[in-house]
Every structure is written in C-alpha cells, then in structure tokens.
Amino acid sequence: MRGVKFKDTKYLSNFFVDEIKVEPELVYINLHPNTGAPSEACVKVGDQVKIGSLIGKAKEGVSINVFSSVSGVVKEITEFDGKPYVIIQNDKKNTIKKLSPLKDFSKENLIKRIFDAGLFGLSGSGFPTHIKYKTDKKIDCLILNGCECENYLTCDDVLMKTKATEILIGGKLLASIFGLKTFFVGVLDNKKEAINILREAASKLEGAKAIIVKIKTRYPRGAEKLLIKHITKRVVPLGGLPADVGVIVNNVATAYAFYNAAINNLPLTDRYVCVSGLGVKKRGTTIVKNGTTILDLLEAFGNETYDTAELVEYSNTIRALRDEERATVDKNKKIELEKKIKLAVKKHNEAIKGEVSKIIIGGTMMGVTASSLLIPLGLRDGGVLFLTKNEYNESKPSNCINCKKCIAVCPVRIRPVDIAKSLEMGDFKTCKSLNPIACIACGCCSYVCPAKLNLKDQVVKAKRLK
Amino acid sequence: MNALALSTAPHLKAKNNTTKIMAIMLVALLPVVIYSIYLFEFNAFFIILASVITCVLTETTYNIFTKKFSVLDLSSVVTGVIFALTLPPTVPLYAPIVGAVFAVFFCKLMFGGIGKNIVNPAAAARVFVLIAFPTVLAGNVWKDMFNVSTATVLPSINAGNFASNVEGASMLNLLFGTHAGSIGETCALMILIIGIVLCAIKFIDWVIPVSILSASALFALICGGVNSILPHLLSGGLIFGAIFMATDYTTSPRSNVGKVLYGIIIGALTILVRIYGSYPEGVSLAIIFANLLVPALNKISIKTTMGYYQKRKIERMQKKELALSSQKGGN
Ligand code: SF4
Ligand code: SF4
Numbered sequence: 115m116r117g118v119k120f121k122d123t124k125y126l127s128n129f130f131v132d133e134i135k136v137e138p139e140l141v142y143i144n145l146h147p148n149t150g151a152p153s154e155a156c157v158k159v160g161d162q163v164k165i166g167s168l169i170g171k172a173k174e175g176v177s178i179n180v181f182s183s184v185s186g187v188v189k190e191i192t193e194f195d196g197k198p199y200v201i202i203q204n205d206k207k208n209t210i211k212k213l214s215p216l217k218d219f220s221k222e223n224l225i226k227r228i229f230d231a232g233l234f235g236l237s238g239s240g241f242p243t244h245i246k247y248k249t250d251k252k253i254d255c256l257i258l259n260g261c262e263c264e265n266y267l268t269c270d271d272v273l274m275k276t277k278a279t280e281i282l283i284g285g286k287l288l289a290s291i292f293g294l295k296t297f298f299v300g301v302l303d304n305k306k307e308a309i310n311i312l313r314e315a316a317s318k319l320e321g322a323k324a325i326i327v328k329i330k331t332r333y334p335r336g337a338e339k340l341l342i343k344h345i346t347k348r349v350v351p352l353g354g355l356p357a358d359v360g361v362i363v364n365n366v367a368t369a370y371a372f373y374n375a376a377i378n379n380l381p382l383t384d385r386y387v388c389v390s391g392l393g394v395k396k397r398g399t400t401i402v403k404n405g406t407t408i409l410d411l412l413e414a415f416g417n418e419t420y421d422t423a424e425l426v427e428y429s430n431t432i433r434a435l436r437d438e439e440r441a442t443v444d445k446n447k448k449i450e451l452e453k454k455i456k457l458a459v460k461k462h463n464e465a466i467k468g469e470v471s472k473i474i475i476g477g478t479m480m481g482v483t484a485s486s487l488l489i490p491l492g493l494r495d496g497g498v499l500f501l502t503k504n505e506y507n508e509s510k511p512s513n514c515i516n517c518k519k520c521i522a523v524c525p526v527r528i529r530p531v532d533i534a535k536s537l538e539m540g541d542f543k544t545c546k547s548l549n550p551i552a553c554i555a556c557g558c559c560s561y562v563c564p565a566k567l568n569l570k571d572q573v574v575k576a577k578r579l580k
Numbered sequence: 581m582n583a584l585a586l587s588t589a590p591h592l593k594a595k596n597n598t599t600k601i602m603a604i605m606l607v608a609l610l611p612v613v614i615y616s617i618y619l620f621e622f623n624a625f626f627i628i629l630a631s632v633i634t635c636v637l638t639e640t641t642y643n644i645f646t647k648k649f650s651v652l653d654l655s656s657v658v659t660g661v662i663f664a665l666t667l668p669p670t671v672p673l674y675a676p677i678v679g680a681v682f683a684v685f686f687c688k689l690m691f692g693g694i695g696k697n698i699v700n701p702a703a704a705a706r707v708f709v710l711i712a713f714p715t716v717l718a719g720n721v722w723k724d725m726f727n728v729s730t731a732t733v734l735p736s737i738n739a740g741n742f743a744s745n746v747e748g749a750s751m752l753n754l755l756f757g758t759h760a761g762s763i764g765e766t767c768a769l770m771i772l773i774i775g776i777v778l779c780a781i782k783f784i785d786w787v788i789p790v791s792i793l794s795a796s797a798l799f800a801l802i803c804g805g806v807n808s809i810l811p812h813l814l815s816g817g818l819i820f821g822a823i824f825m826a827t828d829y830t831t832s833p834r835s836n837v838g839k840v841l842y843g844i845i846i847g848a849l850t851i852l853v854r855i856y857g858s859y860p861e862g863v864s865l866a867i868i869f870a871n872l873l874v875p876a877l878n879k880i881s882i883k884t885t886m887g888y889y890q891k892r893k894i895e896r897m898q899k900k901e902l903a904l905s906s907q908k909g910g911n
Contacts, residue, residue: 118594265592339886351890358894472585478592485586506591512653513695515598517829518785527884532834549885557590564597565695571588 116525117332118558120265124304127390127497128268130276131398136414137206140433141184141405142490143169145198148240150176152198161188164211166381169200172229178242179232183383183403185209192440199490202405212379224291224376231375232382237270237365238476239338240494243372246364247291249357255346256289256297260312260366261329261336263302264477269386269496270366272399274301274308278315281366284373286322288364296323299366300341304331333479334525334556338363352552367496385493389415393470393500402491408473408498409487429488432458459486472506474499479557509566520559520569526552530559534572542579550576598694601829602654604783608774609661609824615770616763620669624763627676628664634680635660642689655694656684662702662824665764666817666864667709675713679705699871700831703821703864710861765817775823784827787836791843792822792850799851818850821863831871835881842877845870 146152153170157163163182170180184204191200213230216223229244237259258281262270274281282299289297299316301309309328316324327345329335339350341363348359356363364372367385374380387402389411396415409429432455439451474481475495484498491498520530528549536545550573559569616624635656643649663683664676683705691697765771779786793813800812812818826832826846833842846866853862883889 120592343886349887349890351894352885352887353891354887354894470584472587472591474591476589479590481589481591483584483586483591485584501591507593507595508585508587509593509597512598512650513693515601515695515829516832516834517601518834521834522782526886529834529881532878549883549888552885552887555589561590561592562594562596564594564601566593566597568588570590 116523116527116558117334117556118523118561119332122304123266123390124268124271126266126268126392127388127397127399128271128275128305129398130272131396131400134396134398134400134414136400136402136406136410137204138184138403138406138410139204140189140407141182141202141204141403142194142407143180143183143200143202143405144490144492145170145180145200147180147492147494148176148178148234148242150178150242150245153177153180155191155198155200157188157191157200159188159190162186163188163202164209165383166211166213168381169202170198172232176242176245178234178244179230179381181232181381181383181404183405190440210380213375213381215379216376219287219290219376221291224287227376228372230381231371233368233371233375234382234493235365236367236371236385236493237336237496238480238494243364243368246357246362247288249362251357251360253292253357253360253362254294255361256285256292256294257341257345257361257363258285258297258299258366258369259336259338259341259363260299260301260305260308261341262305263331263333263336264479264481265333266388266390266499267477267497268388268390268399271305271308272388273370273386274305274366275311277370278308278311279318280373281369282312282315282319282324283377284369284371285324285364286319287376288362288369288372289322292362294322296325298325298327298345300327300329300336300345302331302335303328334554334558337525337554337556339554340525352549382493385496387411387491387495388497389500390497391470391474391499391501392505393473393502404493405490407488407490408475408484411491411498412487412500428458428461432488459488470500471503472499472501474501478506479561480555511567512565514563514565514567517564519562519564523558523562525556525558526554528552528573530569530573533576534567534569537572537576545576546579548576550574550579553577598653598655601783602658605658606654606661608778608783609658609665609764611770611774612665612764612767612820613661615767616665616669620763623669624664626673627667627669627671627763628661630673631664631667631676631680632657632660634677635663635684638681638684639689642685650693653694656688659683659688659701662764663705665820665824666702666706666762669763671709671713675709678712679709682708695830697830698874699868700825700828703825703867703871706861706864707868710864762817762820765815765820768814768819771819771823775819778823784823785832785839787839788827788832788843789819789822791840792826792847793819795844795847796851797847799848803851803855812851812854817861817863821850821867822846825863825867826870831874833874833877835878837880837882838874838877841880842870842874845873 145155151173153172156171157169164185167182168179169182172179182202184202185207186203186205189201189203216227225244225247228247233243235241260270260274285297299312309326312326316326329344342356342361343349346361350356350359371382384401384403386399388399390397394415435451435455435458439448442448473484475484475498514531524530533545533548533550553573555570555574557570563569613628639651639656643651660680663679667676683701687699687701687704688697775789778784796818797809797813800809833839849866849869850862853865
C-alpha cells in the first residue's frame with residue numbers, strides 16, 4: 115500500500131465553535147494568494163471599504179480578484195516577503211457589499227461569476243478556478259474533493275457537516291457549466307458523520323445527482339491525480355492537467371464559495387479554519403476572515419499558557435515601530451528602527467512561553483511553519499496548528515541506509531532516493547529521467563525515511579531543474 | 581532565542597529509525613543464535629560474543645578518533661552476529677576477532693560508515709577468514725562431532741557420493757540443523773520460517789530470497805540433476821545467506837528488475853562455485869560479487885511513474901498526427 119497512515123488527530127477540532135468570533139483589528143490581505151500573476155490594488159489609502167469591496171483587480175491571464183474581508187478604512191498598501199498586501203482597519207460594523215445578482219444560470223454567466231467572485235483553489239493549490247472552467251477540452255466528470263487526508267485539518271470536514279446542502283448545490287451549478295447531470299464527492303471514511311450528512315443532502319438534491327464516494331483513509335488519497343484515478347480509473351498523463359482526461363476537481367470549500375457567489379452574491383472573503391494542536395486550550399473550527407493574523411486567532415481561542423495581554427502589547431509595539439519605520443525617510447534612522455523591530459519581535463516570540471514550540475499553517479505534512487504570530491492567514495490556509503514538543507519529532511539526518519522505504523511509499527511511484535542521490539552527485543540527466551516532475555510534494559518519503567533525510571525537499575528541488 | 585521552531589514540511593516523521601531497524605534484525609537473528617548455542621554450546625557462544633564485542637569495539641574506537649558517534653545504531657552488532665553465524669563452531673577465537681575488525685573497519689567505516697559500504701561486511705569478512713585461515717575453516721578439525729569431515733555436507737555432494745559418505749547428514753538433519761555446518765546456517769527450517777515472517781511484515785523484500793533460491797534450484801538441476809537440488813538448497817548457508825545477507829539494505833539493488841537479476845546472479849554463482857570451484861562455500865563469494873554489480877543493477881529499472889505511459893502514448897499519437905498531416909501537405 116502506498117502512502118501512509120496517521121494516528122487520528124482530527125477529533126481535536128472536528129466541530130464548529132459557535133461562541134468564538136474572530137474579529138481582527140487589522141486585516142492584512144494578500145493580493146497574490148494564487149498561482150499566476152498578482153492582482154492590482156484598486157484602492158487608495160484612506161478609502162472606505164465594505165466586506166466584499168473589490169480591492170485587488172485581476173490582471174490579464176492567470177490572476178484573480180481580491181476582496182476586502184472587513185468593513186473599514188484602507189490603512190496601508192505595502193509589501194511583505196515580496197507579496198503585495200493591503201492593510202485594512204476594521205470598523206467592526208460588518209457592512210456588506212454584494213455582487214449584482216445573476217440574471218440566469220447560463221454557462222457564460224456562471225464562469226463569469228467564478229471570475230468575479232475571486233474563486234481559486236482553496237485546498238492549497240491556489241489555482242484560479244475560472245481558468246479550469248475556461249478549458250476547451252471535453253469535460254465529462256466533475257469531482258468535489260472532500261478527502262482532507264492531511265493530519266489534524268478539519269476545515270473541510272466541518273464545512274461538509276454544516277453546509278452539505280450548500281456544497282451540493284454549488285457542485286450542481288458547477289456541473290451544469292458542462293451540462294453534466296451527475297458529479298462525485300470524494301470523502302475519506304474517517305469522516306463518517308460528514309458522509310452520512312452528505313448522503314442525506316444528496317438524496318434531497320434536485321436537478322442533479324451527487325454520488326458520494328467513500329474512500330479508505332490513507333494519506334495522500336486526496337491528492338487531485340490520485341483521487342481522479344480512484345474515482346474514474348483514468349490516469350492523468352505526466353505533466354498534464356486533469357482536464358486532459360476530461361475531469362475537473364474542485365475542493366468542497368470552493369464549491370461552497372461558488373454557492374455563496376452564485377446564490378447569495380457574496381464574493382470570497384472568508385473561509386473555515388481549524389485551530390488545533392495540544393498547544394491551545396480551546397480548539398475547533400470556525401469562520402475566519404481573509405487576512406486575520408495568527409495572533410488574532412490565538413486571542414480569540416485564548417490560552418492560559420500565554421499572557422495574551424503581554425503579547426498584544428508587544429505586537430502593538432511592533433506595529434507602531436513598523437509604521438514609524440515606513441514613515442521615516444532618513445536611512446540611518448530606518449536601520450535603527452529595523453533593529454528595534456527585530457528586538458521587539460524576538461521579545462514577542464519569547465513571550466510565547468507555555469508548551470507551544472511550533473506553529474504550523476496548514477497540516478503537518480504539507481504546511482509551513484510560522485516564524486511569528488503576526489503572520490496573516492490567507493484563504494488557502496485551512497488550519498493553524500499550535501503544536502507542543504511531543505506532537506512532532508525532530509531528528510538529525512544520518513546516512514541513507516538504502517532501505518527502499520521511500521520508493522515503496524511514494525504515491526506517484528517515483529524513486530525519491532535515486533533522485534536525491536543523482537541530484538547530490540550532480541547527474542542531472544539521470545535525475546530528470548527519473549521523472550521528479552510527477553512529485554506532488556506529499557512528504558511521505560521524508561515521513562518514512564529511517565535515516566530522517568529530507569527527501570521531499572530534494573525531489574522538489576529536482577522538479578525545478580530545467 | 582526564537583521560541584518557535586522552524587522546519588520544512590513534513591513536520592511529522594514516522595517513529596522508526598536506523599537503530600530500530602537494526603534492533604528488529606537482531607530480534608530476528610535471536611532464535612538462530614539461541615538454537616546454535618543449544619547445538620554447539622560454548623563454542624558458538626564464545627565465537628558470537630568475540631565477534632560482536634570486536635565489532636562494537638572497533639567502531640567505538642573509530643568513533644572516538646573521528647568524534648562522530650555512530651556505534652549506537654547497532655549496525656555493528658548485527659554485522660558481528662551475522663558474521664559469527666557464518667563460521668564453523670570449531671574455529672579458534674582469533675578468526676572471528678580478525679574477521680570482525682576486517683568487516684567493520686575495512687568494509688564499512690573506511691567507506692564512510694553505515695549506508696556507504698559497497699560489499700556486505702559480514703560476507704566479505706567470511707571470505708577474508710576463509711582465505712586467511714584456510715586450514716581452520718576448510719580442514720577436518722572437528723571430525724568427531726558429527727562424523728562429517730568438512731564445514732558442510734557440500735564436498736561430498738561434489739564428490740558425487742553424497743548418500744554413501746555422509747552418515748550424519750540426512751535430509752532431515754539438514755532441515756533441523758543437526759548436522760555439521762556453520763554456526764547459524766544449520767537449521768534451514770527455522771531460518772526459512774524467520775525469512776517468511778520477515779517478508780510478511782515487509783521488513784525484507786521477498787523478491788531477493790525467492791529469486792536466489794529458485795535460481796540456485798534451477799542451476800543445481802542443470803549441473804547436478806534432480807537429486808542434488810534439495811541438498812544444495814538446504815546446506816552450506818544458502819538459505820541463511822539468501823535471507824540475512826543478500827537482503828542487507830545497503831548492498832542490495834533498489835529497482836525490482838535489479839533485485840531479480842541480483843538474486844539470479846547470487847543463486848547461479850553459488851552453485852557454480854560449489855560444483856566447479858575449489859571452495860565448498862559459494863554463498864559469501866556470490867554475494868560479494870553480486871554486491872559489486874549493484875550500482876550497475878540500480879540503473880536497470882522499469883519506469884512506473886504514474887502517468888508516464890499515458891504521456892508517452894499522447895506523444896506518440898501527436899507524432900503520428902504530425903506525420904499524417906505532413907503527408908497530406910506533401911500530396
Ligand atoms: S517523491 Fe514526492 S510524491 Fe513521492 S513520496 Fe516524496 S513527496 Fe510524495
Ligand atoms: S527511506 Fe531514507 S534510508 Fe531508506 S532508501 Fe529512502 S532515503 Fe534511504
């Protein structure tokens with residue numbers, strides 16, 4: 115059997131927490147969350163915005179619209195880590211600006227609505243959805259991906275449990291773009307409750323048939339190409355797209371966002387996010403606005419092990435210093451302020467006492483670690499994990515003992531150890547002939563390696579070789 | 581200090597590690613060790629002990645000089661046990677000691693430690709002592725033990741009078757190990773069962789032992805007739821070598837085609853060396869020879885990448901279309 119199996123960690127957060135409302139003071143909205151080109155800021159500092167006001171206009175080609183997730187005033191348009199950001203001060207009035215209602219559900223209108231509402235792959239791929247639907251290939255199968263095979267993450271699980279009907283209607287509309295009357299929803303069998311709820315909703319669905327496919331739990335079953343192979347028995351050619359075999363896969367969260375866009379005329383501004391890990395006291399899944407920082411989440415979910423007040427104070431100092439730094443023109447003063455900011459960030463991070471030693475945005479297999487609490491969440495991030503020391507293991511890499519476990523586990527059947535070794539030796543020709551391009555970066559090879567080598571990183575490096 | 585740990589995905593790793601793998605190997609070897617101590621008593625016990633202690637000491641000394649501690653991964657213990665089990669129970673203690681130093685220092689550490697060696701240290705050491713001390717290994721030092729005059733029953737098979745000459749070694753004796761032989765390669769049945777269990781839990785790859793055993797059966801049939809198949813398979817450490825030595829992770833090939841070829845080479849060479857060579861034991865030699873071919877065998881593999889053949893098909897079709905359209909254009 116390829117892939118790996120985890121201990122169940124989903125029970126920590128697979129419920130919706132009603133009582134917790136995350137209402138950030140400031141939101142940091144990324145104008146380039148997608149693959150492709152960034153969108154262009156179309157607001158100025160001081161502009162009044164509402165929830166759903168367009169703030170980033172899509173450029174030509176692979177690009178998406180970005181909307182404000184709060185109502186308030188645009189405070190700043192800036193750049194972090196080479197990505198454009200719009201910072202908005204929240205006035206907490208939550209006034210909403212809707213899209214104009216759709217005249218009819220024709221194919222053109224629906225595709226246009228996908229584009230207008232700024233939909234893109236919410237499962238982490240970040241691929242603009244409208245591009246998928248603009249294909250000229252013949253599509254005869256739509257799959258909604260509700261597998262969520264990642265460890266810890268429960269955002270899709272909770273979404274399916276609470277919004278099953280909406281997801282299926284969204285799926286129906288998406289299917290109707292290609293004139294399809296049936297579509298599939300793939301769900302792993304560790305989400306029994308979600309499967310039951312979906313099946314019930316499917317039996318009541320009018321105008322289309324939704325087939326809920328129960329899939330045996332294993333990571334990475336939810337990977338697009340593996341899911342297609344499982345459900346349709348078709349294999350996407352190497353380097354190709356699902357559309358090449360007539361299939362389109364969308365995340366259930368995308369289907370839900372499409373429902374909101376088409377029926378409720380709401381653009382994409384928030385998503386379900388799960389907060390999990392043994393490092394926080396309250397866990398669960400809730401709706402989080404685009405651009406909320408991890409600190410805001412932590413404040414809302416609270417934690418006795420943190421001195422939240424102290425943390426807030428530190429982060430406010432950091433913010434103030436940053437503001438000051440941007441305002442000054444003097445170079446020397448800038449450097450001085452930068453130093454101060456660094457010191458403050460250090461102090462701030464030291465204040466995260468308690469047990470948390472790692473914060474991960476996303477799941478444990480594919481997520482990224484956060485270096486500070488001030489990092490904003492984007493719409494692609496389905497979860498934030500506050501992990502304690504016991505929940506992950508760190509170990510030094512040693513020599514490869516050639517055990518071949520990485521070869522046995524790789525879901526796309528490439529040979530990670532051979533790729534890593536040829537890359538190490540500089541034999542790029544052999545390396546490329548081993549097809550690293552097929553790698554889906556699932557991390558299974560690094561997971562099983564007894565020598566604790568970071569094979570995934572090597573394979574991904576090889577993938578980028580020209 | 582930054583309070584938050586940073587790393588690249590995956591942040592979770594499986595609990596197994598090199599040390600655990602070696603520990604499992606030791607557990608698998610334990611029944612063989614116990615049975616051999618039961619059969620050969622203190623002879624076996626001291627040989628195994630001497631070999632293991634020497635291996636560990638060698639690696640520890642090396643570690644002290646290089647200041648990198650690798651001895652804790654237990655791999656030298658495994659090497660020591662396997663090497664000791666390939667020796668006859670009558671060898672004087674200097675043989676395992678010299679062999680163990682050779683195995684760990686020259687065959688493993690000199691190449692860069694665990695995972696970097698080219699030949700199986702235990703097999704290499706076994707061949708080394710065979711050449712260095714031919715009299716104690718191939719001679720008739722322990723005649724009275726089971727009434728058989730050499731390390732295994734093999735020389736008598738070679739001589740063609742297997743049935744008449746070997747009094748102590750009926751087929752049943754071979755199976756249960758109550759015959760003359762090296763310490764660990766005696767009870768074929770037990771080793772076979774251990775091997776099947778190890779394959780079942782996917783600890784070792786079944787392809788290698790199966791191809792070794794079937795290749796050697798085939799060659800025994802060709803070179804010696806039907807009657808020599810079972811004695812060849814059950815004696816001379818073939819099964820022990822196929823299960824514990826040839827499957828050594830580091831020195832076996834990674835591709836499936838490579839594994840089959842590797843097994844065939846070991847099986848065939850073993851029989852050929854036994855029948856036409858001057859050493860009765862072919863297994864260690866065959867394993868070493870096949871080990872040297874592993875880098876080449878690794879290159880032979882069938883592409884299994886998901887979608888690879890689909891891509892090739894599309895490319896072929898595109899070419900055809902191109903050819904067709906250009907033909908039409910020409911007309
Ligand atoms: S090589 Fe890529 S696809 Fe294969 S296991 Fe490693 S990360 Fe996953
Ligand atoms: S899993 Fe690790 S030790 Fe085993 S072959 Fe792959 S890289 Fe080597």
